[in-house]
Amino acid sequence: MKRTLTALAVMIAAAAAGATWYSESGRPVRDGELALAHLQAPVTVRYDERGVPHIQAGNEADLYRALGFVHAQDRLFQMEMLRRLARGELAEVLGARLVDTDRLFRTLGIRAHADEYARRMDRNSPAYQALVAYLDGINQYQDSRPAPVEFDLLGIDKRPFTVEDTLSVAGYMAYSFAAAFRTEPVMTYVRDELGTDYLKAFDLDWHPEGVVGQPLASADWQDLNHLARLSQQALVEAGLPQYEGSNAWAVSGSRTASGKPLLAGDPHIRFAVPAVWYEAQLSYPGFELYGHHQALNPVASLGHNRQFAWSLTMFQNDDLDLIAEKTNPDNPQQVWYQGRWVDLESREESIQVKDGESVSLTLRRSPHGPIINDALGAAAGKTPIAMWWAFLETENPILDAFYELNRADSLDKARTAASKIHAPGLNLVWANADGDIGWWAAAKLPQRPDGVNPVFILDGSSGESDKPGYLPFSANPQEENPERGYIVSANYQPLSPTGVAIPGYYNLPDRGQRLDQRLAEPGIKWDLQNSQALQLDTATGYGPRLLAPLLADLRAAAADDGEKALVEQLANWQGDHPLDSQAATLFNQFVYELARTAMRDELGDNFFGSLLQTRVLDTALPRLAADADSPWWDNRGTPHKESRADGVKAAWQASLAHLKKTLGDDPAAWNWGKAHTLTHSHPLGQQKPLDLLFNVGPFPAPGGHEVPNNLSHRVGPAPWDVFYGPSTRRLVDLADAEHALGINPLGQSGVPFDRHYKDQAEAYIRGEYLPMHFSEEDVKANSQGTLKLVPAG
Structure with missing residues (x-):
């Protein structure tokens, strides 16, 4: 018995030592020196007490290559899962239960769209060059360091990250905004199966224009309900961020204690491990920014420096229509479009399944967009339902938009950057140290025929479902330096400057009204302290x-x-x-x-x-x-x-x-x-x-x-x-932007057992804020490790 217990103790000790070695080997390197190919000069990365990297490079390419490397150190598994979700490749590592999710994302056309978009991109544009350098940094990390523990648990093979992956993830992010996919089937069912009296509760007019010409069959309703549930399930079961709402406001200097504008922002996103945002301070000669980055994206989606700051909320505009197609009785692969029968386009794809047979897909497309019933495979009903989605139909140079926004220190530059965001629709709230505040509802808004209500499924056999064009950006809701001295954005329906209706799935007005009432109170001078109380307010009417x-x-x-x-x-x-x-x-x-x-x-x-x-x-x-x-x-x-x-x-x-x-x-x-x-x-x-x-x-x-x-x-x-x-809470007073405040809901690192995996979770739920170090003095005083990346060879 003594020998047995001794042997067991040795085995436990060995296992513990092995686990300790295993966890240590996969942790981020935050001190010392590492060689990185393709660098033109050494790059210094100082890590602060929260694990945020402060990167100093001699040029732009080195900066983004270093950002890719350190981002991958903390978030490689998040990057892997996001690209697999967006491109319909989860079943390859998670098994047959994810086939339905993969089939849905293949059907949406995000993968095919990303591949085609990548072929058309300007290889010489600064944004593209930044992306290529950033992806090179990710791939160099992946090639040179141990795989994350999740890779080993799931049997994931390493493979390079590509431009197509980044564009696919952008498609997933846009899709997670698209409430129409989960709402239109329900609203159409209420209208067609229950009647107009039941619609009154939803504040929706009947609008017969655009209504499906022939009633949907029972199997079609089952399809639509299945698709609505599948859409929601796909976002939840993947355990990845889903965009839901947000608060943001900017207060002009006339109403702040400092005399300079103050910006507050807290984008509302589904909680997940790791948290959605990766913080990093970036600098090279002529450029400096403290940014919040999404996985596989080199440019910051939120950011600030001494001159300007911005935040985002969801516009909530309806940029996705579901359209019931009329099929040819003699040829089910044809639909009626603009007065004639036209063939459905078709392509074949295959889903690889872990420990199972691959699944073949036939994916079709009408002139209106992908046939989403194909997500159900052979079980689909007889009426093809097409999806018109602005993300697939517009130019949408969103990478260029945010590259420019990262450098937009004037109203004109910020407005120009906002105009390049076509889908998903975003409210961009911005302020600068010169005293300007601005808001732009950034989206390419489709024109729809008069009377068509896109909250319902539309009839593809009539012109009511077609889009004659887009509104100019000047017709989008927006404000610059309003007399009242502040701007609030909280996902409620904005007023159109032209009177043209902007359909959308807007949030309740109550949250925005609460913020507006507080910000409108006379005599209050806003600062970082009372702004914290407003962000943490727990009431509405x-x-x-x-x-x-x-x-x-x-x-x-x-x-x-x-x-x-x-x-x-x-x-x-x-x-x-x-x-x-x-x-x-x-x-x-x-x-x-x-x-x-x-x-x-x-x-x-x-x-x-x-x-x-x-x-x-x-x-x-x-x-x-x-x-x-x-x-x-x-x-x-x-x-x-x-x-x-x-x-x-x-x-x-x-x-x-x-x-x-x-x-x-x-x-x-x-x-x-x-x-x-x-x-x-x-x-x-x-x-x-x-x-x-x-x-x-x-x-x-x-x-x-x-x-x-x-x-x-x-x-x-x-x-x-x-x-x-709140996926982060940020407060930036442009009188002293070097001492802005923020918080991560969880931690900077996505690596289990790392000290920054969950070190902010308790502070976050208590409503605390932490400094976002910016000045050289503060960065130096709070550095807990310095990683030097040097040119290889």
Whole structure:
């Protein structure tokens, strides 16, 4: 027994030593000297206490080559997974369960579009040259260093990263913005299967123009519902960032304590491990920028220096239409287009499957775009549904746009850069030290025939689904140096300067109204401190607005004094979501039960599940609550007609029953922080016990759905997992941009066991901010390692 225990102890010690060596060998090198081919001169990379690299190079090519190398040190697995998702190659490493996701992304045409776009790019443009140097740095790291642990666990072979990969990832990012794919099938079902009275809750006009000529068959509805769910599932199961919303504002010097403009920004993105943004300070003679970079992108999507700063929010414009094609009865491979039958284009692709047979695809395209039913393979219904998507149809020199934006120190330069962003639509909020502030809704907006409402599936056999052209950039919503002294962007529907409707899937106005009310308060001089409080605000008027018309019914539904006290909590609630709030917990459970009671019987489980994933539900619920005569209140499963009071009572009783079952019988224990938590999930952390190794959390989370501190969850039953929220919080006062503040939700590194893998997670959830070191003095004082990259040979 003694010998056995001794042997076991030796084996455990050896395994521990091996694990320690293995983890150490894969960690980023942040000190010392490494040779890098193709450098013209040495590059210095100083790492600060958060693991952020501060790169000093002698020229632009060396800078971007070094950025690629250090970015890969921290995020190579993230880069690999993003390109595989975007190009439909996940099943090759994750197995058959990802075939549906791969088939969807192949069907969307992102891969084919990226390959064609890469062939057309100007090889001599500065942006292209920066990308090539950056990718060379990534590939040199990959060729010279040990593979990430995830590569070994999944059996991933190393292969070079390419321009096509970067362009494909840009397509994925654009697609994750596209709410239409998940919304139009549900809205069309409501219109065609339920009728116009049911549409009133969604604030959508009927607009018969563009309506599908022939009714969709049952199999077609199943297709559309399957596609809507597949679209959402593909984004969630990959465990990768998904773009959801954002806050940004710029305050002019007349309203700041410093007398210079102040910029605030917190893009709302799905939480994942690693976090979406990679921070880096870049400098070479004549250029300096502190930037937040996305995987496989050399130019910063967010950034600042001493002269200017900018942030982004989603425009939310509808740049994707679903179009039902009319097929030739004598030839199902032809559709009716502009007065004649035309052949569908077709191409063959193959998906490689780990430990399985490859899957062959036939992917078709009509003159309107890819036939998305092909994502379902042989199970697809008879009506081809095409996807017109601005990302595939416009020139979209988005790499050039952000390359120029990284250098845009004047209104004219920033405006010009914004005009080159065609898809996805972005709100660009910008400020400079000279005193200017600006906002441009950046997108190439398609013109649609009068009366066509693209929230519904359109008829491809009529001209109603065609696009006669695009609006000029000058017609986009925008502001420069407004008299009120500030600009707010929070994903709500903007006013069109020309009066032309801009269809979109906009967020509730409440979050933007909350920010606007605070920024409009007279006498306040904005600085970094009170701006932090505004970014961390946990309230909006949405909850009280939704509850107001229902309070009488809720009071009538309360069965005893305890329930009456809970109703009065809701009646007096200000819509805030601190950790200790019971009212926030009760409200969010009630919202779900109200939607379920009113809508599930008409929609069925599948379409109701899809509706819960859309923004249109947020718009519908307050309108439904205010309309006692809405047909939604009647339960189709009973012989008599239910009223709003009946629906409210049923939702109230179901809410209390669920919360007692989930959180305990005592309502005093129904604290928001107990029910609402944030876990940062790694792609491999979805499988137990790997979640213990790769995931970070859970953390009790303040904030909630569509409040400024938008730590948001999906509408559903308690407990709630935070799904998305501020992917960073940044504050830049242009009077002292060297001392800007920010935070990463997790950590700079994506390498498990590295000290920067999760070192900011607790500070983030507590609402803390950390310095983004910029001055030479601060960088030097906070450097914890210096990596010198020298020319090879």
